[in-house]
Amino acid sequence: MAPLFAMPAPRVGANGPNILAAPAWSASLWRRMAQNHTFKTEGLTKTYGEGEAAVHALRGVDLEIPRGEIVVLLGPSGSGKSTLLNILGGLDHATSGTAFFESENLTEMSDRALTRYRRDHVGFVFQFYNLMPSLTARENVELVTEIASDPLAVEEALGLVGLEERMDHFPAQMSGGEQQRVAIARAIAKNPTVLFCDEPTGALDSTTGRAVLHVLNDVNARLGATVLIVTHAAATARMAHRVIHFADGAIRDVVENEIRQSPDEIEW
Amino acid sequence: MRALDHKLMRDLWRIRGQAAAIMLVVAVGVSLLVMMSGMLQSLRETRLQYYESYRLAEIFAPVTRAPMPIVERAAEIKGIAAAEGRIRGAALLDMPGQALPVRAAALSLPRSMTPRLNNLYLKNGRLLTPGHMDEVVVLDSFAKAHDLALGDHLVATMQGNRRAFQIVGFAAAPEFLFTTAPGEFVPDDARFAVLWMHEEALAAAFDVKGAVNEILVSLERGANPQDVLTKLDHLLDRYGGQGAYERKDSMSDRFITEEIAGLSATSVVVPPIFLGVAAFLLYIVITRLVQAEREQIGLIKAFGYTDFEVALHYFKMVVVIAVLGAAMGCALGLWGGRLMAGIYQTVYHFPFLVFRVEPSSLVTGVLTSVLVASAGGIFVLRGVFRLTPAVAMRPPAPIDFSRTGALNNRLRRWLDQPTRMVLRRILRNPGRIGGSVLGIAVGMGLSSAQMSLMSGFDDTLDLTFGVIDRSDVAVSFFEPMPAETVNAMAHLPGxxxxxxxxxxxxxxxxxxxxxxxxxxxxxxxxxxxxxxxxxxxxxxxxxxxxxxxxxxxxxxxxxxxxxxxxxxxxxxxxxxxxxxxxxxxxxxxxxxxxxxxxxxxxxxxxxxxxxxxxxxDASEMDALYAALKDMPTVAGVTQREDARAAMQKLMDTGAGAMRYVMAAIAGIITFGIVYNAARIAFGEQARDLASLRVMGFTRGETAYVLLGELAVVVLLAVPLGVGIGYYLSFLIAAGFSTDLYQIPTGFRPDAFGTAGVAVLLATVVSGALVRRDIDKVDLVATLKTRE
Structure with missing residues (x-):
């Protein structure tokens, strides 16, 4: 477990450190800072369907994810890891139990509030990038910075993923790895509190995959965002602070890495 | 059933909304084709048969007074097959409970009761009995309008003499398909009567014993009517010939000829528009389907299906939609045709009017729609041939938008990203957008032109009775009256x-x-x-x-x-x-x-x-009518309100009714296009839209990206539609205008406004239907699939 009152890693915004620049040096911020976790769930379940046909995707998950960590969720297909990611990401509703993002209860939020939550706090990276083909790399990132409350500069976000030179290219003019890096830039450009990655390297070769993991590592280190990665690739776990193993809709065990490996050292 | 056919059925079911919209457009096109071509044929044949069976004269020659033997001399003119003489006079009828006398034409029947030309079609009762000079046969449509019964008495004033007649029969005649009082151009069953009576009775009333005042003539095959007219005029000149004229110049025939011409023009112009739109819709819908299924196509080919088999699979879909739509259209056309035939029969007083569609025109309807629809499909099939099995193995490449280019800086400042997405999509598919714009514009143009004409008719009415004719009553005389009459009239009551x-x-x-x-x-x-x-x-x-x-x-x-x-x-x-x-x-x-x-x-x-x-003075109207009725020189009295009602009725039936139908169905085009465009835009962008939602865009913001494209399409289409409608209204007006009535045209904000609102309404409905789908999108599932 992380120390109870650990300060979060400094968050760097477009206008400098945002803790001081933030207009609301306020009670809510105090409350948020007082929390030592990003997420906390209790008895979280998710059931699809009813009766005999019911599928129990999550069977009571109790979990605490500290701020600023890289957390890898491992487990076979259908073990519930993606379902958990979707609920924490505000894409899906739990059947029962509670899930807190800092002090806010996600399980009680309306669709509108979840949209707000995603808009303000969450970045997503998917296996298939999901870039807007009709927008250039820069514009794909601007898509997010235009609606975020405290975004990074577009150039900075693309710089973090090493794509300063390709900003005005359309997705069709980029390789898969480059597209995924744009997707990451887009996800981090809003300066998210938490970054969700669902099989981020699933469609990439080892070299490109490693580069993408590097970016995620950097983002975590420099922005202090909590990073949740769902993956099949067990090797990825070595770069995490914490590894959560899933089986049959429940947590089998949680391992904290004493020594984290750099993505370069990870064997693919 | 083969596996591919199962797929066909399921695919059709999946796109049932779109397929139904296209079928509807096809059905409307085919139904109009069937209805109008059937109606045209029925009208033409009915008229021909009616004219021939009842031996309608081909030339009418009114004359002041010519001795009987002139008829035989006329028959000897080269080119004339048969000639008949008759007496025609004007009468005023006293209708019970009606102050205003009704004008009538009194026509003589020969003693044999079967004239050589212009025979009667007896609908009820009998013809005249020899020697009974007080018997009359009355035009059936007039009798119906006044609820007359056999045995009723009619009081008629002819040349100032009042006489009572007993009705023995009701008849129709091919020369009175449309009845108009002399000097008027609006037909009205109730306000003009035709009476047939004994030759002797009429000769006595009009003082033309041993003479006739109208010669009827039928022509030999191949005769030149102009020659005959000249010779006839020459022959009748010394008896006060008033100029012979051909059947086609008679009021009754002119009206129906114009109706046929209007119907024929509409049947040539309108159905192809619907079929063209249907082809365009099939093209874009099937294109989208092939795009979405390219992996499946690759796989099917990888299994060993030939290009041809796969192409046939998609082609079948086009054919199924076209055939189902056409079948619906045939049924609709037959039903509508019967309905229309009923209207025509009442308006034109045909004794029979069978709406019959040649099986060949049904076959034509179906084949045309399949052919036109296939034309849309053929282009798509090229895409099917081009796809290789290897496509199935590769991850989907993003659609290339690079050729739409970067935006210049000035634009960049103004446009947010969602707007850029909308713009780039439009720039990338100019053909499809253009087609949608054109289709909606043509639909709206058609609709607004029709409505524009309708308000044109209303203007005509207002103009005729508000500006031109501001009298309450018009009185006409048998003969030109001396100047003192004006003075005499001024002293009548009221x-x-x-x-x-x-x-x-x-x-x-x-x-x-x-x-x-x-x-x-x-x-x-x-x-x-x-x-x-x-x-x-x-x-x-x-x-x-x-x-x-x-x-x-x-x-x-x-x-x-x-x-x-x-x-x-x-x-x-x-x-x-x-x-x-x-x-x-x-x-x-x-x-x-x-x-x-x-x-x-x-x-x-x-x-x-x-x-x-x-x-x-309105309060003394009845006293005035009573006074007029007793004046032997008065040939007719017209009340302005009656004339106005008759004109309104004329405009609302027949071609008028057709125009309402046209305006309503033109709206279907808009719906078909907008709904399909919205569905396709949604299909292509489902992933993008889901991504936006995941990134925290609200439902409204997401819908903007999808519906923005449609908004642009519609906003471009509406002004274009106004332009097309404006010119189309001139075209149609020119087609319908005759010297009987000219249709005023011009920019009519109300018509274009209504059509515009219909387009916007169709857009909103389609948008709402599709937006419901956006709200239902499973964000996660969409994002995790490969397309």
């Missing part, structure tokens, strides 16, 4: 104002061009019956010469300053030459005007009056 008009029937001639019409003499500063220009200004009656309507001047190929020959058909039938003083832009008909005294002066008949227009 009369507040009197205005005389002199009108003569005449053939207007300029060299080889001629027109059979009339010349109207109006007083200076007329108030009750005026002549107005298109801009509502008065046409000033010149102190010499004649004013011609533009249409008339064009027909006669004559202009101001030239001399027009006027061959008067009434009275002593003088031939006078008058200079054309002015060509006026009149709105209605093809009138020729002269100043009242100038016309009378040219005729050498000072102060003669043929019609007087009256303004009347």
């Amino acid at each position: 009369v507040l104002e009197v205005e005389p008009v002199r009108g003569v029937g005449a053939v207007l001639r300029n060299g080889r061009e001629s027109y059979r019409g009339s010349v109207t003499g109006l007083v200076e500063n007329a108030r009750l019956n005026r002549a107005v220009n298109k801009d509502m200004s008065d046409i000033t009656m010149p102190s010499q010469g004649i004013v011609l309507a533009r249409a008339l001047a064009d027909t006669l190929d004559i202009g101001p300053g030239e001399t027009l020959r006027v061959e008067v058909l009434d009275g002593r039938r003088p031939v006078i030459d008058v200079p054309v003083a002015e060509v006026a832009e009149t709105l209605l008909g093809a009138p020729a005007f002269m100043r009242f005294d100038v016309l009378n002066g040219a005729l050498g008949e000072w102060g003669r009056v043929s019609t007087v227009y009256l303004r009347v």
Whole structure:
């Protein structure tokens, strides 16, 4: 477990450190800072369907994810890891139990509030990038910075993923790895509190995959965002602070890495 | 069933909304084709059969009074197959419970009861019994309008003599498909009667014993009607021939010819528009389907299916939609045709009118729609051939938008990213967007043009009865009356104002061009019956010469300053030459005007009056009618309100009704296009939209990206539709305009507004249907699939 009152890693915004620049040096911020976790769930379940046909995707998950960590969720297909990611990401509703993002209860939020939550706090990276083909790399990132409350500069976000030179290219003019890096830039450009990655390297070769993991590592280190990665690739776990193993809709065990490996050292 | 056919059925079910929208468009196109071609054929055949079975004359020659033997002499003219003489007179009928007398034409029947030409179709009762001079047969449509029964009595005034007649039969006749009182151009069953009576009875009433005043003629095959007309005129000249005219110039036949022409024009123009739109829709829908299924296509090919088999699979889908739509259209067309035939039969008084569609026109309808639809499909199939199995193995490449180019800096400042997405999609698919815009615009144009014409008709009504004719009652006389009549009229009960008009029937001639019409003499500063220009200004009656309507001047190929020959058909039938003083832009008909005294002066008949227009104190209307009824010189009394109602009725039935239908179904085009465009945009962008939602865009913001494209399409289409509608309304107006009535056209904000609102409404409905789908999107599932 992380120390109870650990300060979060400094968050760097477009206008400098945002803790001081933030207009609301306020009670809510105090409350948020007082929390030592990003997420906390209790008895979280998710059931699809009813009766005999019911599928129990999550069977009571109790979990605490500290701020600023890289957390890898491992487990076979259908073990519930993606379902958990979707609920924490505000894409899906739990059947029962509670899930807190800092002090806010996600399980009680309306669709509108979840949209707000995603808009303000969450970045997503998917296996298939999901870039807007009709927008250039820069514009794909601007898509997010235009609606975020405290975004990074577009150039900075693309710089973090090493794509300063390709900003005005359309997705069709980029390789898969480059597209995924744009997707990451887009996800981090809003300066998210938490970054969700669902099989981020699933469609990439080892070299490109490693580069993408590097970016995620950097983002975590420099922005202090909590990073949740769902993956099949067990090797990825070595770069995490914490590894959560899933089986049959429940947590089998949680391992904290004493020594984290750099993505370069990870064997693919 | 083979596996691919199972897939076909399921695919069709999946796109059922879109397929239904396309089928609807096909169905409307085919139903119009079936209905109109069937109706045209039925009308043409019915008219021909009716005319032939009842031996309708091909030439009518009115004459003042010609001795009986003239009929045999006429029959000897080369080119004439048969001739018949009859007596025709004007009568006024007293209808019980009705103050206003009804005008009637009284026609003689020979003793044999079967005239050689212009036979009757007896619907009820019997023909006349020899020796019973008080028996009449009455036109069936008039009898129906007044609920007359066999055995009822009618009181008729002929030449000032009142006589009672007993109704023994009801009949229809091919020469009275449409009945109009002389001098009027609006048919009205209730306000004009036709009576058939014994020759002797009529001869006595009109003082033409041993003579006739109308010669009817049928032609030999191949005879030149112009030659016959000339010879007949020559023969009848010394008996007061009033100018023979062909059947096609008779009111009744003219109306139905115009109806057929209008129907024929519509049937050529409108169904192809619907089929064209359907083809375009099939093209974009199937294109999208093939795009979405390219992995499946690759896989199917990888299994060993040939290009041809796979292409056939998609082609079948086109054919199924087209055939189902066409079948629906055939059923709809047959049903609508029967309905329309019913209307036509009532309006035109055909004794029979069977709506029959040749099986061949059904086959044509189906084949045309399949062919046209396939044309749309063929383009898509090229795409199917081009796909290789390897595609299935590769991750999908993002659609390439690079050629839409970067936006310049100025634009960049103004446009947020969602707007850029909308714009780039539009720029990337200019063909599809253009097609949608054009399709909606044509649909809206068609709709607004039709509605524009409808309000044009209403304007005509308002103009006729609000601006031109401001009298309460018009009284016409058998013969031109002396000037004192005006004074006498002013002293009748309730009369507040009197205005005389002199009108003569005449053939207007300029060299080889001629027109059979009339010349109207109006007083200076007329108030009750005026002549107005298109801009509502008065046409000033010149102190010499004649004013011609533009249409008339064009027909006669004559202009101001030239001399027009006027061959008067009434009275002593003088031939006078008058200079054309002015060509006026009149709105209605093809009138020729002269100043009242100038016309009378040219005729050498000072102060003669043929019609007087009256303004009347409404409370004394009945007293006035009673007084008029007793005046032997009065040929007819028209109340303005009746005339207006009759005109409104004419505009609302037949072609008028068709126009309402047209406007309604043009809206279907818009719906078909907008709904399909929305579905396709949604299909292509489902992933993008889901991504936006995941990134925290609200539902409204996400819908904007999807519906923004449609908004642009519709916003482009509406002004284009206004333009198309504007020109189309002129085209259609020109097609429908005749010298009986000209259709005023122009920009009518109400028509275009209504059509625009219909388009927007269709857009909103389609948008709402698709937006419901956006809200249902499973964000996660969409993002995790590969397309």
